[in-house]
Amino acid sequence: MVSRQYGFALAVGLPFIAWQGVLWAWLGRPGVGAGSAMATPFERLLFAGLARVATVSLPAFWLLLAIEGPLFVLPTYGVNLC
16 A cells, blocks of 8 residues: 555656656746746636636636636535535
8 A cells, every 4th residue: 555655656756846847947947836026816716717807807807717617616516515
């Protein structure tokens, strides 16, 4: 069982580390972090960033909701109801 866990950790970890190396070589820093200049802050409420878009542009909000609603919002609320 332990060797399976190590195998899974390697299967997930090695591509992640390789991708971080690519980002570091390409952009000058790895892609791990909470953001940098002009990055959006961490939201404490679930999907508050999506709701915040509505304060700026309703057409953009409806477009994002049409895409993200079925993919992310509805499944997340379904998990929370269980």
